[in-house]
Amino acid sequence: MQARQNLGRTIAAHAVLITWTLVALFPVFVIVVNSFKSRKAIFADPLSLPLPSNFDMVGYTTVMHQGDFFQYFLNSMIVTVGSLFCVLLFGAMAAFALSEYRFKGNTLMGLYLALGIMIPIRLGTVAILQMMVATGLVNTRTALVLVYSAQGLPLAVFILSEFMRTVSDDLKNAGRIDGLSEYTIFFRLVLPLVRPAMATVAVFTMIPIWNDLWFPLILAPGEEVKTITLGSQVFIGQFVTDWNAVLAALSLAILPVLVLYLLFSRQLIRGITAGAVK
Amino acid sequence: MTKTFRLALLVSTALSGAAWAEDVTLTIESWRNDDLVIWQDTIIPAFEAANPGIKVVFAPTAPAEYNAALNAKLDAGSAGDLITCRPFDASLELYNKGHLADLSGLASMANFSPVAKSAWQTDDAAATFCVPMASVIHGFIYNADAFEALGIAVPTTRDEFFAALDTIKADGTYIPMAMGTNDQWEAATMGYNNIGPNYWHGEEGRLALIAGTQKLTDPQWVAPYEELARWGAYLGDGFEAQTYPDSQNLFTLGRAAIYPAGSWEISGFNTQATFKMGAFPPPVGAAGDTCYISDHTDIAIGLNPASAHGDQAKVFLDWVGSPEFATLYANALPGFFSLNATPVVMQDPLAQEFVSWRDKCQSSIRSTYQILSRGTPNLETETWGASVAAIKGTETPADAGARLQAGLASWYAPQQ
């Protein structure tokens, strides 16, 4: 009885998960499959798999002739990792200060740091650009790292301080009694405990940075510092009716994010489960 | 902060002055990302060969973001040396803000007629701030194989046009007309402003509207909406969600017979379509009527006054105004017709067909572009909505006319 109920429950659980997995992956499947087909076949039967009769790599050859996609990819990596590092380190430090210490203006500071999640940073474009021109940072990856760090910090502080409140006071106080400095307590005791939250913040911060189009367009449109999202956007604009090329470009744009995420997702889950070990 | 900024600008100017002996690189801002390859492979090499010491980089932005991105870069001082100019107010505004230099004195400006320059001048025509590059002509491109198979002659009157559509629809092999309303602008640009000049008699009506002697509620301005309302029946299933690329693909895959077009489609269609194509101008009311076409001044190029290489940039602009450039450009991009007074020989048959209408029809430009889209609500944007509503049948043409007139009159004095 108990076993049958359990079996039924397991089947139901898998049914729900499989359904949603199919829903989640179907569009990606559509893009990738069609990128290997001839133009006529894409439109005539978008759901069929690439067969010898309709197989065509013309999209990929078009893409490979345009732009240095490897350089674009490298730029995206540098910008994303750089921003991620700043956001996580500085965000965690600020979140620790806000959640750990009672000081005058604590709530106000929290609110001040949260302001940034309420207005799209895009609105400050002109002032930011002027600043970058003045400091000679236009067309550098540094400019993007700085802007994305500022953009990512509010949310990071917001989520991390929420998680840091759940870290046991006893543990920290024990550390203080042992004579550890506040810095050691933060880096040695608290940071490892909030790793799941850090991993979560990392993923949330990474996605909009990787996918952003606006700031690369404004701050770093140069060929040697162009990000892959901007590169593929220019490409899509240029070949908007050439769907072979567009689908190939989209497939190529999906691939690196996917690999990055698959690599990262192990870290993410290890982080989450590590935190769950009480 | 502005002080540091100015200082930085001064320093960079001084520095670039010192580096005189080296090659100078000019950057062109443009929304024509479609043309990137043509600039890189054809146009720029031709210029660089003739002008050693000057290098040119073509740096396009996607059309939808061009205005916003360009304005931000100009305000901050990081924009390129040469600015591709949209027609009329967008560029006039840049000129007024000091972001485009006055080019009236440029030698090659003499190669352009006053009409050609009108889109890039102050209202009193005292200053011209961009060198005209090209205009685009509206009309209809058709699948000649389909017309032949169905025994349809190229329509010249509206009755013939709709009879042709009926024949195609009855046969069922082809979708009669490839157009969707999802992106909105096609309905206004390839719809309303394509067929409209035949109703409002081109320049005559356009200028009367600006002068305030005609209103958008007058029959000649409402009638195009009435014709658009008849189009709905001939568009493909689900045209409400059909995008611009969808329409292009429908036509070039041979699934639709007629495509309401702008001449800029020619080069793309040439590479993608596998059938024979032809073109006809917007059909007139009765046989023998004077025909009017939209021959819209669309693209020009100007100088960013903040450029550190103004002199070299002017060399480039002078070259853009030359007959040599006109021939190069018009043949590299069939469908972008030179505005240069010197006649240009074009190889492409479809482009020749389009340009031949200049001889037998009266040319005009799009009715909403000059002056009338200066205020809020914006007449051009409103026209998009009204054209879509007419095709979908969600608003009567008379209501659309009344709504647009009320909007225009709310800020435009001559219409009050």
Added chain:
Amino acid sequence: MASRRPLRWHIAVFLAPALLIYSALMIIPLFGTLTESLMNVTEAGERVFVGLGNFATLFGDALWSDAFWNALGNNTWFFVIHMLVQNPIGILLAAILSTPRLRMAAFYRTAIFIPTVLSFVIVGFVWKLILSPIWGIAPGMLDFIGLKSLFAPWLGKEQYALTTLALISVWQFIGIPMMLIYAALLSIPDEVIEAAEMDGITGASQFWKIKLPLILPSIGIISILTFVGNFNAFDLIYVAQGALAGPDYATDILGTFLYRTFFGFQLQLGDPHMGATIATAMFFIILTGVCVYLFLIQTRLRRYQF
């Protein structure tokens, strides 16, 4: 407590880097923009202080206020759909995923999160392709199960377009609530669960009675993140429907309205002053929501330190 020490430099050290970057690159530029909402230009092109004049225009002039209320209404509906569809499904998926000894959990988790890492360009393009009435993946599939009559060009119809886009957005972002709740569920100590099982509380009732109260703070966070995210949303609608948010402004939300006004559109020139006014109004809407959360909800949530 550490608070007894007189001068606590470490607080400043912890806060300084974040404050510096954030203030210089976000607050100062944004403040500069928002003050534009109190200014305007005269006919002669002079920049003058107009007080709340722009706000009077935004809310008083039918031309602006109709568009504003339309965008706000659409935005609210967009948010409601996320709260009703995205978050419950996200919690459900997380609850199932956190079942001990579930096979292939890692695969599901990874797959369901994939749409979240895709860029808006890709999401917009592929859904337009699937829903296209012409190329027919959706109509074809409906036809296959005999429901072709249910198909409509959803993105082109005023009455369906917004809901369709909201559901696409749900599809894209469901991974976020799922992951957050999943993390929260995993960090519930085994002792708590074991104690519940000893008391005979298992299965669904264990979820409702034991786990749900423990993850309430996380649900609070995802709700406020959804709120802020939705009222700042822009990209998906821009990519799928353009800056005009068609058909007939049926999918216009505050973000697209703001973009159109601030940066201009086609022949309409950008208006930084009215744009800043809309941005300020949006800011206050979101600020109100966040304050409601911070002061009314967050303070009442019980937190458990493990």
